[in-house]
Amino acid sequence: MSTPSFAIGIAGGTGAGKTTVARTVAETVGEAVTRIPIDNYYQDLSHLAFEERQAVNYDHPSAFEWELLREQLETLLSGRPIEMPQYDFEVHNRTDECVTVEPSDILVLEGILALHDEEIRELLDLRVYVMTDADVRILRRIERDVIERGRDLEGVIDQYLETVKPMHERFVAPTKKQADVIIPEGANRMAIDLLIDKVQAELPDGSNRLDPVDRKLSFNDRTVD
Numbered sequence: 001m002s003t004p005s006f007a008i009g010i011a012g013g014t015g016a017g018k019t020t021v022a023r024t025v026a027e028t029v030g031e032a033v034t035r036i037p038i039d040n041y042y043q044d045l046s047h048l049a050f051e052e053r054q055a056v057n058y059d060h061p062s063a064f065e066w067e068l069l070r071e072q073l074e075t076l077l078s079g080r081p082i083e084m085p086q087y088d089f090e091v092h093n094r095t096d097e098c099v100t101v102e103p104s105d106i107l108v109l110e111g112i113l114a115l116h117d118e119e120i121r122e123l124l125d126l127r128v129y130v131m132t133d134a135d136v137r138i139l140r141r142i143e144r145d146v147i148e149r150g151r152d153l154e155g156v157i158d159q160y161l162e163t164v165k166p167m168h169e170r171f172v173a174p175t176k177k178q179a180d181v182i183i184p185e186g187a188n189r190m191a192i193d194l195l196i197d198k199v200q201a202e203l204p205d206g207s208n209r210l211d212p213v214d215r216k217l218s219f220n221d222r223t224v225d
């Protein structure tokens, strides 16, 4: 456990490649990185029936418990562990269990609205926006939601048109202006390498640093070699 010396926020539309960027940085830099997926901070909706939860707008800022996220981020930044809530997309709700998350040298906060909240932005040292065309993002989302999140095609398309797209235009895309760095087309190798260089430069003296040849970048997506 250590007191983080550098915090990164990675925002961008659904399917843009945020998780892939965050995961690649974390896997490359290893135990020095603590990942904080904002999805874990969706409001607890246990008081609603499944059908009601299906109808919630999950792309509006009000869907998230910002107070808890701010509080837990500050706790990690002060070098103390948190009990991070966990989220189950298949049932649209938090699970009953929390996971103990220890702070490490680098914090990576990741999610559609990672750059939305002003107080959270001020806690970040580097703000990244992953920018990928809407057609690519919806294709990735259809594949992911059907395979991993138990959805059907019609439902994914309806949700996209009714809430995901308009909320993206209203709340997510404008946060691009808050970014220090914009990564085009998701996790491109050059951008990831630059990000990893920056992260490694921020590690305290004595931490293990990887040579570029040891870095891996992989997708579970058929469009990339």
Ligand SMILES: Nc1ncnc2c1ncn2[C@@H]1O[C@H](COP(=O)(O)OP(=O)(O)O)[C@@H](O)[C@H]1O
Pocket: 012, 013, 014, 015, 016, 017, 018, 019, 020, 021, 140, 144, 185, 186, 187, 188, 218, 219, 220, 221, 223, 224
């Ligand atoms: N640069 C990229 N090129 C091709 N596929 C990618 C790229 N970045 C991400 N993907 C793939 O797109 C899908 C969505 O990526 P993910 O990182 O989960 O997006 P997000 O977290 O922004 O919703 C995943 O299947 C991932 O493997």
Ligand SMILES: O=c1ccn([C@@H]2O[C@H](COP(=O)(O)O)[C@@H](O)[C@H]2O)c(=O)[nH]1
Pocket: 013, 014, 015, 018, 019, 039, 042, 058, 059, 088, 089, 091, 092, 093, 111, 112, 164
């Ligand atoms: O219960 C839920 C909670 C969220 N969503 C959708 O998830 C995405 C955010 O996740 P990404 O990994 O960035 O795509 C958001 O667009 C919500 O619409 C959901 O469908 N159900």
